[in-house]
Amino acid sequence: MLSDEIYQQLAALVGDKKITREATELSYWGKDSTSLIANAAAIIFPQNIEQLQAVVQLANREKIALVPSAGRTGLSGGAVAAQGELVVSLRDMNSIKQFNAVDRTVVCEAGVITADLQAYAEQQGLYYPVDFASSGSSLIGGNISTNAGGIKVLKYGMTRQWVAGLKVVTGAGDILDMNKSLLKNNTGYDLQQLLIGAEGTLGFIAEATMRLTRSPENLTVLLLAVPSLSALLQVLAHFQAGMELTAFEFFSEQALQKVTTQLQLQRPCDEVGQYYTLIEFEAKDEAIVDQAMALFEQCLEQGIALDGVMSQSQAQYQSLWRLREEISSVLAQWQPFKHDLSVPPSQQGEFLLEVEKIISELAPQYQVIWYGHIGDGNVHLNILKPDELNKTDFDLSCKLLSEEIFKHLASYQGSVSAEHGIGLLKKDYLHYSRSDLEIALMKGIKQQFDPNGIMNPGKIFS
Ligand code: MLT
Ligand code: ZN
Structure with a gap:
């Protein structure tokens, strides 16, 4: 103290x-x-x-x-x-300082709200593509420190890809001003990259030069109800082979039920699926819309989709996205035990079924809700707390369950935290995704940036 x-x-x-x-x-x-x-x-x-x-x-x-x-x-x-x-x-270091139309970059302080950067980009006729449900309150410095992902990683990658330069205060109290917008800069180790995703253990992000890109044209979503996980993955393969997508998200029927009931929203289509996909693309012209419709019809014919709806207006586009984006906040009342996992996209089907088997064998009383960014291999597993259990006992039993899940995850070379970071909650599981040598090297890097160990101690590793 x-x-x-x-x-x-x-x-x-x-x-x-x-x-x-x-x-x-x-x-x-x-x-x-x-x-x-x-x-x-x-x-x-x-x-x-x-x-x-x-x-x-x-x-x-x-x-x-x-x-x-x-x-x-x-x-x-x-x-x-x-x-x-x-x-x-x-929070108070929140000014957008400088825009460069030729380089398509904007310099902003760490406290700029992600949605404000998105709105600023739009005012310049450009686009900042990293997006997620909490963009209205998350700050760009936090996005960089956690290498935030979100709903458009499939096309645009994670925050790392959009950082063109960084000004940081290291844990030793020095200011480092790195890269300054260069696209090509092969001058030794890329120190800037170490700060991205370091979760504040090496220093503070004070200011960042962020890249912007062209605005997408007429974003449109197609929501499909699908009968099974394997059908969902076939739909993914079918659409990826057939057209360029900006997002491919999924959620389970249980997730849809919770969101529609809690928020009193309409169900999106008549048929009930086991899962739903939300497929986003740029409807630049009629030919692309026709192509999406053709792929949708082929999915119906093959029985890998049961029903679907394509957004016809901006309002409908937003209301379909809402069904996905509200899941996390709606589930909060069940105090879920959350996992944020990734395995190679080709192995997702097998992995998800194995996880379900583990939970149904070891804790059949727990309700499991799946949703997330299945198009890029990142799924969110939420285990809901039953009313009769207190949070401490529930978390304890979920931790035991997690060890079993992670043993399987490790055999797929998966990640114990695809986009949320390690922080305090996942550090006991770090060894499932990172070798002892990697962890030792990370500790050595921390020592260089933060010799007194004052930066966010106990996060990522002890
Ligand atoms: C999401 O994709 O909705 C976020 O990562 C939040 C969550 O996983 O609950
Ligand atoms: Zn997510």
Whole structure:
């Protein structure tokens, strides 16, 4: 915990109004979207990179552990101050500084809200394609620190692909200004890439140059009800071979039931499937729409789709997407045990069936909900907490279940965290996806960037 003296020194760096240790503020700012409990010493809001650097330098001198905080939408506990750390929120460093139309880049501070960057890009006639349900509250610095993925990875890749330059304050308190928009830059190790997805364990993202791209034309979705998992994967193969897609998402009938019931939404089509796919593409001209319809009809003829609907307006496009994007927040009331897994796309069918078998054998009373980004190999497994169990007992039993699931995952060379990061919640499972040598090298890199071990200690590994 911070002494009064250190607290006053920190206040002198940022101003009295930009630091707090008021109890309600501590519990709000000290955590992310997980159910982990915050135990923060104080929250500080630097206003610029110089103040941020001064805070990190003081933290080095006084050996104060820091937790970087952005939009607090994370699902792995990466932004949770669980051990009396000082939370450093980048919320106030939120200006969009500079747009370059020729390079198609925009410089923004870490605290810019993802949706604001998307809107800014649109004002310039361009597009920032990394997108997910929490884009209205997540911050670009957090997106970079977690290498956020989302619903359009199939076409556009993850955040890493859109970072053209980074300005960071390292854990040692130095400022590194890296790359500055170059597309080609083969000058040794790419240090910038180490900070992307490092979950704040190496330093703070203070500012980023983000790439933009051309705006997609007339995005359209086709929602299909499919009879089985194997049919779903055949539909995926069929559409991928037949046309260019911008997203291919899926969710189960149970997920659809929860969303439509809780939010009082219409079911999208008459037939009931075991799963539903949401296939997005750019309907640039009539020929593309005809092609999508032809593929849809072939799926119906082959019995791998039962029914479907194609969006005919922007409103319908949005309401179909809502059925997918609301799943996570609707399920929150069942306090689900969440996994965010990936295996090579070709092995997903086999893997999902094995996971279902493990759960039905070891915990048949648990309801399992699948959804996610099946087009890029990333599925979200949510196990719902039964009312009669308390959260601690439920989590404990799910952890035992997880070990079994991860043994199978490892045999597919899968990832224990495809897009949500390791944080606190997944670090016990890191060894299923990373070798001892890889983990030792990661620790060595941390030592270089953060010699006093003040940056987000205990996250990713102990
Ligand atoms: C999603 O795809 O909806 C997000 O990753 C959130 C979640 O997994 O619950
Ligand atoms: Zn996701």
